[in-house]
Amino acid sequence: VRTPAENAQLALLLEVAGTPKPGNVDREREYPDLRFEHFLAGAVGARSGLERAAAGDPVGESFRRAVEGMSDQTGGNTHFGALLLVTPLVRAAVDDDTGGERDTDRGLTPADAEGVVAGTTVDDAAAFFRAFEHVDVAVDEPPAGMEPLDVRQGAAAVPALRERGLTLADVMERSADRDGIAAEYSRGFPRTFRAAEEIAARSGPVTDRAAAVFLGLLASTVDTFVVTQHDAETAAEVRRRAAAALEGEESPEALAAEFVDRGINPGTTADIVAGGLFVALERGLVV
Amino acid sequence: VRTPAENAQLALLLEVAGTPKPGNVDREREYPDLRFEHFLAGAVGARSGLERAAAGDPVGESFRRAVEGMSDQTGGNTHFGALLLVTPLVRAAVDDDTGGERDTDRGLTPADAEGVVAGTTVDDAAAFFRAFEHVDVAVDEPPAGMEPLDVRQGAAAVPALRERGLTLADVMERSADRDGIAAEYSRGFPRTFRAAEEIAARSGPVTDRAAAVFLGLLASTVDTFVVTQHDAETAAEVRRRAAAALEGEESPEALAAEFVDRGINPGTTADIVAGGLFVALERGLVV
Secondary structure, eight states: OOOHHHHHHHHHHHHHHOSOOTTSOBTTBOBTTBOHHHHHHHHHHHHHHHHHHHHTOOHHHHHHHHHHHHTSSTTOOSSHHHHHHHHHHHHHHHHTOOSSSOOTTTOOOHHHHHHHHHTOOHHHHHHHHHHTTSSOOOOOOOOTTOGGGOGGGGGGGHHHHHHHTOOHHHHHHHHTTTOHHHHHHHTTSHHHHHHHHHHHHSOSOHHHHHHHHHHHHHHHSOOHHHHHHSOHHHHHHHHHHHHHHHTTSSOHHHHHHHHHHTTOOOHHHHHHHHHHHHHHHHTTOOO | OOOHHHHHHHHHHHHHHOSOOTTSOBTTBOBTTBOHHHHHHHHHHHHHHHHHHHHTOOHHHHHHHHHHHHTSSTTOOSSHHHHHHHHHHHHHHHHTOOSSSOOTTTOOOHHHHHHHHHTOOHHHHHHHHHHTTSSOOOOOOOOTTOGGGOGGGGGGGHHHHHHHTOOHHHHHHHHTTTOHHHHHHHTTSHHHHHHHHHHHHSOSOHHHHHHHHHHHHHHHSOOHHHHHHSOHHHHHHHHHHHHHHHTTSSOHHHHHHHHHHTTOOOHHHHHHHHHHHHHHHHTTOOO
């Protein structure tokens, strides 16, 4: 039986191997400077941080270490969002193990994950800010009044964070309406667990299931990473055209080629699929 | 800087991601029951055994644990040969670390690797035999007089091994003329280190370099796994046609499709590429 850290690493690898995933790097599509091999190296480097989370280290610092390890490749940001989503889930999977063998029948629940988020501290938030120093992450301007907590400052924002006494849960709450990963933290990981259920309910190769669930998620909700990298209009177009592809009105392969050409990279949706794969693996999905 | 165990895991992943690699599972080709995702899961499961080798556990037992972890997926044997090749190299990379930071300039040498092989014991050989109990590996009938040491017996062969006092180096020596991995153990890993040099000398994406070096190796020497799975004639044809592909007389893509159709799977050549990738990464290859 794989450990939670092993399942998390496998989830990252299965996610990027699914194809076609319109706009994202996958097994058959890559950007000249952000290639499939960078995602492989990112997943290799992330594992030791994920193992810290499983061993009981604080979620924030484990996440920071995972990002540090992930960054030891030249493609840039490969898994920041996926690791932010998966790290508390790894911890929840371990907390869920009440002695002896893991209960893969019952598996990880949203309540387990919410418990981990609720238990985060100001130190976890500080480590989250420090993680931004390891790699360039595309983020928006902070909302009015939140400038002292602009994540782009990295560790320089930590004093403001401590002064306000904000935990990682608090920081996520404040971004939940404009960031898809923060929304998962704040609302009990609804899309992650739904993705896990859909992956488990489908049949066939796991990477094909992941790609199908990706397209469904992309068609159902605007990708916040596309909003950040481009604008709300582009994100709305992505959602609409993914829905058309889902209905068979567009070819997913052609859509994938076009989005890559235009540099449209629905990263948050990919992160949710990675989280869903992790939950499904913890609940006994066979590879 | 990645650890030797991380580099070994990354080498396994980069190897399978290279395409086209006539006959082998790669990023674009798979068999219905042996898929790309099985190789991802195999590499995830192998890592803890590779970490044991890096931590100083005996080579044989570390290899057995890596195979045990690798086998926790439903595709069957994904990395037996690659792990057999890479495990002593991981140990050599650690022994090479004389305190403090690794000397990636000088890097791992054939002499380091030969030293590890020379130091193997009867216990290492016993663990090697036990590793065959975790997964079905295609192997030939043993040569005359070697029946008591048929690896297919697994642990049942260990008493005969102890009686004869054979180390892992001795066992490999006895198979060196018919098994490409055993030949590497017995001859100072010549093809592995040559592959590492070629990978480092090329430019472009690492997975493309790996695929190119694979084709060159396949064209230069008969793949012993093809001999075992099929026969000497098929293996000779594979070598000849890989050479034609290398000369531009055949399309590598068409050759890949045909070999997959015919179930021709030059696994030993892939193992050598994985070993070469590991050595290249240890010597500073950037991903």
